[in-house]
Amino acid sequence: MxxxxxxxxxxxxxxxxxxxxxxxxxxxxxxxxxxxxxxxxxxxxxxxxxxxxxxxxxxxxxxxxxxxxxxxxxxxxxxxxxxxxxxxxxxxxxxxxxxxxxxxxxxxxxxxxxxxxxxxxxxxxxxxxxxxxxxxxxxxxxxxxxxxxxxxxxxxxxxxxxxxKLKNNKKESGKFFRYYIDRVFSKKGFGSIVTGTILSGQINKNDKILVCDLGKETIIKNLQNHDKEVENATIAQRIALNLTIPKENLKKGMLLCKKGILRGFDRVDCVIFPIQKIINNQNAVFFIGSKKINATINILEENDTRILATLKLDEVIFSTFKERFILRDNMKTIGGGMILNPITDPMKKAQKIQYLKYLYDDDFKNAFKILIDAHKCGFGLLQSLQRFNLTSSECVEIAKNIDDIFCDKDSLVIYNLESKNIVKNTILNLIKKNKNAIFSANSISNELKWSSPNFNKEVIKELESKGIIKKSAPNLYISTKSNIDDVFSYAKEEILKILQDGGMTPIAPYNIYDDLNIDRKLGDDIFKNLTKTKKVVRLSHNIFILTTELNKIMQKARDIIKTQGYIDIASFKKHFNISRKYIIAYLDYLDNYGDIKKEDNKRMLR
Known part of the structure; x- marks a missing residue:
């Protein structure tokens, strides 16, 4: 059919x-x-x-x-x-x-x-x-x-x-489900029901979908097409959906989609085909899907047939690449067009105009080049369906034909050479500050949140080939000027020194790693070793103390109990001038002893 x-x-x-x-x-x-x-x-x-x-x-x-x-x-x-x-x-x-x-x-x-x-x-x-x-x-x-x-x-x-005899020459199903609500009502015994047309993709009964405007997920309890219940539906079908969200929360114009695909913005870049004169900063009513909102038209460039513009909207919309819209003013249609850039990007005006022209022509290779240049810390492909109506795999194939970039197929981020220099300088500054710094591709990502481990590995390879750094253990690197022979033994001894200096108030592991400039995984492995060999005891999530120091504290706590009959936060604070978080950790540790009992937040002998 x-x-x-x-x-x-x-x-x-x-x-x-x-x-x-x-x-x-x-x-x-x-x-x-x-x-x-x-x-x-x-x-x-x-x-x-x-x-x-x-x-x-x-x-x-x-x-x-x-x-x-x-x-x-x-x-x-x-x-x-x-x-x-x-x-x-x-x-x-x-x-x-x-x-x-x-x-x-x-x-x-x-x-x-x-x-x-x-x-x-x-x-x-x-x-x-x-x-x-x-x-x-x-x-x-x-x-x-x-x-x-x-x-x-x-x-x-x-x-x-x-x-x-009519034939449907409609496009293919599309890469993801999109559906604007055009009616909302309730039916006794069913609850909330919405109607609309599937613009792309498909949907199944019991699927979980997102009401983008609410940021809430809902379950498709039932689907109906042409007054009959169906198990699934696809593009170009009029569908009624029975949802789990209350009718009062749903409105005409809201968009349904699978979670994680669309992001909302109150500014979009577009091409407008005017049928009446449009001037810069003109206010208009913007129609997209079944949604109607106010907009201001900021003209970027225009000729006799089309206008490139940024629309400033009164509300956030969840639009997609080349999605159609209509503009009206004073009860008349003044034009319409297509969304070219549904995701806000930091660009100069001239750069944006050229970018929009490439997008209009579906010239994604050159559009990517502009994005790569605009995003100094790499631009991600996770929103590629919304941004270009392309899958991330299709984007990766396009990126293969662009020179002087690095495309991380795992993290789905494309980087330019300037990004590489930022990573390179971060590593050089690290080993300049501390010649015994121990780092990995992952630890650099902890420092530079935008830089993926795979991208860091490329930079590390370059520095290693130039004799600036060397591998000291699997996935770990140090400066060639470092005097470390065994990174595990070196880091272990340094950690023990810091714990010794910390006494009753040892600093948290991640702070130790930062102070020593050592890789976090290496540090975690060392703490696991120290606790396993009972040189260190873990009191709470981020409090680790030397066993010898803990034994001294426990003995002093017992002496207080024997003297006054109990120990609590106040008496602990009186004898040990330390913060509450440490006091609570030590009191909780007392509960591990069989001859100690807890009554009304006091510890005493049984």
Whole structure:
């Protein structure tokens, strides 16, 4: 079965809702105020099976003030059915609807001249010629133009035949699930239900998905497509989802996606195709998916056909590369376009303009070069689906063809030569400060959070080849000027000295490692050895003390108990002027002795 989403568009009272009713007996005017006013206010959805096509109809309003609902319905449409009444012909709102369709990337248009029973053949011919001329001007693809009347059975039959033969030339499924909520309601016995169109990817019953705007995950309890429960759904399907989040927390315009794919930003860079004059810093209403928010247009560069701009938004959005949007001002559509850079990047204006041009042309290799230059500490590929609609593997393949960079395929980060110099200088400063510093690729990453171990290894290889550093143990390095023979023995002795100097208040292991400039894993291995050989006792997470020192403290604590009958924090503090964290650690250690008991936070002999 071929799934098609068909949007109906046209001027008020030109017969869109009547068209649907004639095709499948569905009355789109579902609200009482719609019945009373004789027009469709909110987006109306219905479906029908014609031949091999399972068609979802989206009836969008023709009233100018409600074009925002038309935009909400247009996202995800495969084919636009354009209804023009034979008596009225093309109206202003009809033209606006076609402009919106073009701006949203809807190319295929099927036209029906409605109310053909109310016009002469000459008038119908005239209207058809006007429509053909308009569609050609907008560079849209006219599938067919046919007459229609709800009062003529043969024309209804003909319309059904045309619809049954339509083909969906839609893109592939897409690389991840995306779904804008366009309706929210609750149903007794089910709870919260949302409806929308799957824009990409697929979803399964019991999947866990993220409501991006809330930052909360929810379970898909049930899915429904064309009034039937289904186990899964894919791109271009109208789907109702039964969620575990309360209805009150959900709103039209919220985006559903799998966790970890999209990040939200209140500034995005884009290309705008204006249909009215747009000026710098102009305020507009921004429509994306079923979301509507205010925006300020900051023009970066413009020519006769397009504008490169940054949109400053009132809210955070979770947009994707080349996602379509519409801009309106003063009740009119002023343009639309595509998101080119959904992720905010630190760039100079000239650099950003060139970057956006590369993205517009899908020239990712040169776009990567600009990002590599802009991100002095490397740029990550974890958001590549959102940023470029490319998988990280596809990005890695592109990076292979770029000179003078390092691409870490494990950490998914690309670095430039300037980044390498930062790592190199960090190591050189370390061994200059302490010729006996012991470091590894991992310990450099602890110092430079942005630098991956694999990237550090490349720098270490260079310094080793130049005779500046040498390997002293597996994965460990020291300066060639160091006098260390065995790094484990050296570091062990230094650690014991520091513990000895610390006495009752030894400093934490990580502070010792920093003071000695030694690798953390090496230090952890030494502490494990010292505790195993009982030279050191671990009192708490980060308090390690020499066994000889601990024995002295325990003996003094026992003497206090014998003298006053007990020991607690106050009496311990009186005899040992040390901080509370150490006192508590020593008191807790007393509990390990069988002849000591604890009562009301006091330790005493049994």
């Amino acid at each position: 071929n799934n098609l989403i068909i949007g109906l568009s046209g001027h008020i009272d030109h017969g869109k809702t009547s068209f649907i009713k004639a095709i499948n007996n569905y009355d789109g005017d579902i609200r009482s105020d719609e019945k009373a006013r004789g027009m469709t206010i909110d987006i109306s959805f219905s479906n029908v099976i014609l031949g091999d096509n399972h068609i979802s109809f989206i009836d969008v309003p023709g009233h100018e003030k409600l074009v925002k609902n038309m935009i909400s319905g247009a996202f995800g449409i495969d084919i636009l059915v354009f209804i023009v009444a034979a008596d009225d012909g093309i109206m202003e709102q009809s033209i606006e609807h076609l402009n919106i369709a073009k701006l949203l990337g809807i190319k295929e248009v099927l036209v029906f001249v409605s109310k053909s029973d109310l016009a002469t053949k000459e008038r119908i011919k005239e209207v058809k010629q006007e429509i053909i001329k308009l569609i050609k001007k907008l560079d849209l693809n006219l599938i067919e133009i046919s007459e229609f009347s709800i009062h003529k059975a043969e024309l209804i039959k003909n319309a059904k035949e045309i619809l049954s």
